[in-house]
Amino acid sequence: MTAASATPSVLFVCVHNAGRSQMAAGFLREIAAGRIEVRSAGSLPAVEINPIAVEAMAELGIDITTEAPKVLTTEAVKASDVVITMGCGDACPIFPGKRYEDWVLDDPAGQGIEAVRPIRDDIRKRIELLVDELV
Numbered sequence: 279m280t281a282a283s284a285t286p287s288v289l290f291v292c293v294h295n296a297g298r299s300q301m302a303a304g305f306l307r308e309i310a311a312g313r314i315e316v317r318s319a320g321s322l323p324a325v326e327i328n329p330i331a332v333e334a335m336a337e338l339g340i341d342i343t344t345e346a347p348k349v350l351t352t353e354a355v356k357a358s359d360v361v362i363t364m365g366c367g368d369a370c371p372i373f374p375g376k377r378y379e380d381w382v383l384d385d386p387a388g389q390g391i392e393a394v395r396p397i398r399d400d401i402r403k404r405i406e407l408l409v410d411e412l413v
Contacts, residue, residue: 286359288306288359290306291320293385294366295367295395297386297399298331301397301401302364302405303316303345304341305340306409310412314413317357317358320338321370330391334395355376360379381404384397386398
């Protein structure tokens with residue numbers, strides 16, 4: 279938790295900020311219900327969120343249609359307690375005192391709904407564990 283806040287903050291980072299990181303952020307917002315601050319960003323953000331990721335989340339009643347890919351900034355990393363990368367390689371700056379995790383997940387880009395559902399479900403399990411650890 280940052281010194282200014284008792285609320286832990288998590289930043290999800292993937293290359294395009296259009297699939298994995300957006301699904302993770304959607305799950306965290308839903309499951310943590312305001313107890314954790316949520317951010318997401320990409321090292322090379324896409325123009326829009328992957329429509330199949332949107333569809334996969336909608337199947338579970340989670341709407342991520344209002345989100346948009348955002349560029350990864352040093353400020354976002356500094357403002358976060360936990361930084362979870364999902365295939366962005368070395369693009370994420372490292373700062374002392376932050377918790378870093380790299381989640382190895384398949385990229386939903388270009389995949390159909392049948393391939394995206396298992397990725398979504400894997401992310402959900404990881405988010406549930408993360409929430410248990412942070413709150």
